[in-house]
Amino acid sequence: MSQAGGTYHHGDLRAACLRAARELLEEDGSAGLSLRAVARRAGVSPTAPYRHYADRDALVSAVAAQGYRELAEHLAAAHPAPTTPDELAAVAVAYVRFALERPALFRVMFAEPCDPNSEERVAATTAISEYLRGIVRGAFPGADAEALSTTVWALVHGLAFLHLDGKLDTSGPDVVADQVRASVQALFTAPAALSGAGE
Amino acid sequence: MSQAGGTYHHGDLRAACLRAARELLEEDGSAGLSLRAVARRAGVSPTAPYRHYADRDALVSAVAAQGYRELAEHLAAAHPAPTTPDELAAVAVAYVRFALERPALFRVMFAEPCDPNSEERVAATTAISEYLRGIVRGAFPGADAEALSTTVWALVHGLAFLHLDGKLDTSGPDVVADQVRASVQALFTAPAALSGAGE
DNA sequence: GCTCTAATGTGAACGCCGCATACATGGTAA
DNA sequence: TTACCATGTATGCGGCGTTCACATTAGAGC
Numbered sequence: 433m434s435q436a437g438g439t440y441h442h443g444d445l446r447a448a449c450l451r452a453a454r455e456l457l458e459e460d461g462s463a464g465l466s467l468r469a470v471a472r473r474a475g476v477s478p479t480a481p482y483r484h485y486a487d488r489d490a491l492v493s494a495v496a497a498q499g500y501r502e503l504a505e506h507l508a509a510a511h512p513a514p515t516t517p518d519e520l521a522a523v524a525v526a527y528v529r530f531a532l533e534r535p536a537l538f539r540v541m542f543a544e545p546c547d548p549n550s551e552e553r554v555a556a557t558t559a560i561s562e563y564l565r566g567i568v569r570g571a572f573p574g575a576d577a578e579a580l581s582t583t584v585w586a587l588v589h590g591l592a593f594l595h596l597d598g599k600l601d602t603s604g605p606d607v608v609a610d611q612v613r614a615s616v617q618a619l620f621t622a623p624a625a626l627s628g629a630g631e
Numbered sequence: 632m633s634q635a636g637g638t639y640h641h642g643d644l645r646a647a648c649l650r651a652a653r654e655l656l657e658e659d660g661s662a663g664l665s666l667r668a669v670a671r672r673a674g675v676s677p678t679a680p681y682r683h684y685a686d687r688d689a690l691v692s693a694v695a696a697q698g699y700r701e702l703a704e705h706l707a708a709a710h711p712a713p714t715t716p717d718e719l720a721a722v723a724v725a726y727v728r729f730a731l732e733r734p735a736l737f738r739v740m741f742a743e744p745c746d747p748n749s750e751e752r753v754a755a756t757t758a759i760s761e762y763l764r765g766i767v768r769g770a771f772p773g774a775d776a777e778a779l780s781t782t783v784w785a786l787v788h789g790l791a792f793l794h795l796d797g798k799l800d801t802s803g804p805d806v807v808a809d810q811v812r813a814s815v816q817a818l819f820t821a822p823a824a825l826s827g828a829g830e
Numbered sequence: 831g832c833t834c835t836a837a838t839g840t841g842a843a844c845g846c847c848g849c850a851t852a853c854a855t856g857g858t859a860a
Numbered sequence: 861t862t863a864c865c866a867t868g869t870a871t872g873c874g875g876c877g878t879t880c881a882c883a884t885t886a887g888a889g890c
Contacts, residue, residue, distance in 0.1 A: 441855080476868065484867090488847095582799060590789025615782040666876080678840075679840075
């Protein structure tokens with residue numbers, strides 16, 4: 433009665449669409465993410481998904497929101513409560529790895545202005561930024577948490593995107609990780625780099 | 632004989648397509664950038680652009696390449712050869728402003744992996760990164776220019792994207808500029824922020 | 831100046847897409 | 861049991877990218 437067999441009412445088409453969308457995204461990139469393809473994969477008629485998603489954007493927003501939640505888990509798994517620059521760097525590496533391992537999903541998450549069509553999506557994003565701010569607040573009590581967390585988010589986000597766009601050396605996971613760590617370290621020890629030796 | 636009047640051979644359809652594409656991009660966003668719409672605006676048949684661009688991606692790549700060149704000019708205009716953190720911050724502000732003033736173009740520039748389909752496009756990107764590396768090398772001779780320029784590029788690029796995605800306060804140009812300056816300053820004075828007073 | 835060719839623009843057609851509208855089905859609550 | 865309403869279907873519209881056969885004409889070579 434749920435999703436197996438051949439009943440006429442699908443059971444949980446909403447979830448099935450989301451799953452199909454994720455699969456299509458990984459297989460064909462965001463270009464392949466069409467409502468019709470999703471319907472095909474879910475085994476329903478081309479317009480059935482409209483019963484659960486107002487339009488294509490709504491589906492995409494749902495996918496993005498799910499991506500945000502997974503990103504949050506992924507970061508927390510890297511380190512539950514980082515306090516030192518090293519630990520923060522580990523979270524940064526996790527962020528970039530997430531982007532590189534699910535490039536199409538990551539792009540979808542940050543593709544459009546996210547005008548608050550989807551409350552679900554807005555909630556998921558603010559959750560991420562709150563999480564980051566909390567880390568910074570805990571790690572650096574004296575600093576302006578708002579400003580500093582924005583800075584580190586931007587740095588990491590930029591690294592992720594530049595890697596994704598092939599603007600940086602993405603030859604191997606280790607190379608990328610070293611790169612990310614170096615950049616985060618630079619954020620907290622930059623003046624040394626300016627006057628000290630190159631290497 | 633060139634582009635006026637009603638001759639049958641357009642004269643310079645290639646350039647006309649590029650111009651039309653730019654206009655459509657600013658008016659309707661990247662979704663409105665279709666080859667057919669470009670052809671319509673240029674006053675030719677729907678398939679005429681195929682004589683000058685292999686497919687839609689080729690046109691988009693051409694638009695992106697033009698965007699890179701304009702970005703380079705825009706940065707150079709902000710400061711020809713920055714050497715101090717303040718001057719570098721001015722260039723950073725210019726970068727983010729460029730993104731916010733031409734959001735659709737900026738997104739197109741960094742939307743896809745840019746697999747070297749378009750030699751023109753690759754050249755334009757490497758020009759930007761070389762330019763940046765040059766600045767860093769000149770401003771901070773002791774540092775590892777490669778790593779530091781990557782870091783600052785990522786920081787600024789991330790700020791641009793987060794602003795573009797509405798993840799940060801974009802209420803006014805001044806607010807944004809202050810934000811960018813603060814982040815760049817943080818890159819070179821971060822340890823102070825850690826131990827010093829919040830404000 | 832004339833002709834031939836290759837570059838450039840046209841027209842029709844295919845299959846895909848998003849989306850709207852009218853209709854069918856069937857689980858569920860009265 | 862029945863009647864309702866959520867869910868899925870069928871059909872159709874216009875737009876898109878792209879291909880292919882065809883028309884036009886600028887310009888090279890004579």
